[in-house]
Amino acid sequence: xxxxxxxxxxxxxxxxxxxxxxxxxxxxxxxxxxxxxxxxxxxxxxxxxxxxxxxxxxxxxxxxxxxxxxxxxxxxxxxxxxxxxxxxxxxxxxxxxxxxxxxxxxxxxxxxxxxxxxxxxxx
Amino acid sequence: xxxxxxxxxxxxxxxxxxxxxxxxxxxxxxxxxxxxxxxxxxxxxxxxxxxxxxxxxxxxxxxxxxxxxxxxxxxxxxxxxxxxxxxxxxxxxxxxxxxxxxxxxxxxxxxxxxxxxxxxxxxxxxxxxxxxxxxxxxxxxxxxxxxxxxxxxxxxxxxxxxxxxxxxxxxxxxxxxxxxxxxxxxxxxxxxxxxxxxxxxxxxxxxxxxxxxxxxxxxxxxxxxxxxxxxxxxxxxxxxxxxxxxxxxxxxxxxxxxxxxxxxxxxxxxxxxxxxxxxxxx
Numbered sequence: 001x002x003x004x005x006x007x008x009x010x011x012x013x014x015x016x017x018x019x020x021x022x023x024x025x026x027x028x029x030x031x032x033x034x035x036x037x038x039x040x041x042x043x044x045x046x047x048x049x050x051x052x053x054x055x056x057x058x059x060x061x062x063x064x065x066x067x068x069x070x071x072x073x074x075x076x077x078x079x080x081x082x083x084x085x086x087x088x089x090x091x092x093x094x095x096x097x098x099x100x101x102x103x104x105x106x107x108x109x110x111x112x113x114x115x116x117x118x119x120x121x122x123x
Numbered sequence: 124x125x126x127x128x129x130x131x132x133x134x135x136x137x138x139x140x141x142x143x144x145x146x147x148x149x150x151x152x153x154x155x156x157x158x159x160x161x162x163x164x165x166x167x168x169x170x171x172x173x174x175x176x177x178x179x180x181x182x183x184x185x186x187x188x189x190x191x192x193x194x195x196x197x198x199x200x201x202x203x204x205x206x207x208x209x210x211x212x213x214x215x216x217x218x219x220x221x222x223x224x225x226x227x228x229x230x231x232x233x234x235x236x237x238x239x240x241x242x243x244x245x246x247x248x249x250x251x252x253x254x255x256x257x258x259x260x261x262x263x264x265x266x267x268x269x270x271x272x273x274x275x276x277x278x279x280x281x282x283x284x285x286x287x288x289x290x291x292x293x294x295x296x297x298x299x300x301x302x303x304x305x306x307x308x309x310x311x312x313x314x315x316x317x318x319x320x321x322x323x324x325x326x327x328x329x330x331x332x333x334x335x336x337x338x339x340x341x342x343x344x345x346x347x348x349x350x351x352x353x354x355x356x357x358x359x360x361x362x363x364x365x366x367x368x369x370x371x372x373x374x375x376x377x378x379x380x381x382x383x384x385x386x387x388x389x390x391x392x393x394x395x396x397x398x399x400x401x402x403x404x405x
Binding site for chain 1: 218221234257265275
């Protein structure tokens with residue numbers, strides 16, 4: 001149940017891994033599409049928090065090319081619907097997330113990512 | 124009963140069996156629901172605005188279900204895999220993470236509009252190993268600093284927890300203050316042994332009113348719950364005692380008939396006294 005909405009907020013939290021630790025890279029993923037209720041207010045409110053480039057790149061990597069390269073100025077309904085689909089309906093069920101900086105691997109099993117760290121990795 | 128956090132670390136205490144038991148218990152469900160509603164009330168989110176919340180120690184999703192019902196989008200973290208498994212079975216809407224909150228979060232700054240946490244903080248107060256990163260102050264510091272940055276400005280975080288002593292409250296609030304939070308402790312029903320609940324109400328940034336909300340006072344509510352009735356219990360006992368005797372008159376007559384058929388001698392005659400109870404004065 002890792003959706004892109006949370007993936008877009010998630011950086012690596014290993015000790016001394018402070019730069020270039022976002023976004024985590026998906027590997028060997030299995031996807032599942034699950035419909036969610038469309039709430040345009042929420043999607044609009046969430047827009048300022050999104051790192052746009054990371055979201056578009058990740059969505060493309062997962063095979064969804066519905067989002068434009070640049071965040072558009074005008075918010076029409078189609079765009080919000082696409083964004084809603086990318087943020088809330090694509091679930092990553094299996095696979096792993098890898099930190100681009102320290103290469104720490106966070107395995108995902110049955111939709112739950114394991115964010116536990118070993119003792120030497122705790123800041 | 125001694126407190127669970129003194130017996131084992133959470134990921135072990137909440138194993139498969141305990142996780143199922145905890146979630147199936149209707150009393151637990153009721154208490155968790157009440158506290159979640161109260162925490163949301165203390166969170167004081169702007170009405171009619173969909174918010175993105177963090178549920179710290181979401182467990183099997185008892186609190187998450189209420190967040191779903193109230194229309195919030197949420198993300199939950201918990202350290203016990205068995206609890207998360209139950210949450211998956213119950214099909215809660217939020218994203219779940221297996222994470223030790225004492226190790227800190229990796230969320231980007233300003234990610235969440237608020238955070239709630241029901242019956243969790245007390246689990247951070249025990250050291251599991253002698254490693255320096257395992258000491259309660261270190262874990263609390265890491266937890267509060269990473270949480271503070273993950274919340275947007277301004278926002279609130281509300282924690283319900285079960286402290287054993289004032290020292291613990293002191294430790295937690297002082298570390299939260301060092302991490303940059305404002306706010307303080309709210310105690311509901313301070314004079315009741317059963318209904319007393321401690322909430323830690325933390326603020327990020329400037330709030331409209333810096334005052335910590337008042338705790339609820341007076342008698343606890345009675346109306347919402349059905350009260351225990353002894354009458355029902357005694358009814359159950361009575362209906363049990365009315366059970367028919369296995370070796371009643373019919374049974375005796377049948378047996379005698381059988382013996383006669385087999386040709387057994389000296390089978391007593393049937394009479395009005397057959398199978399009758401003796402007087403109590405015997």
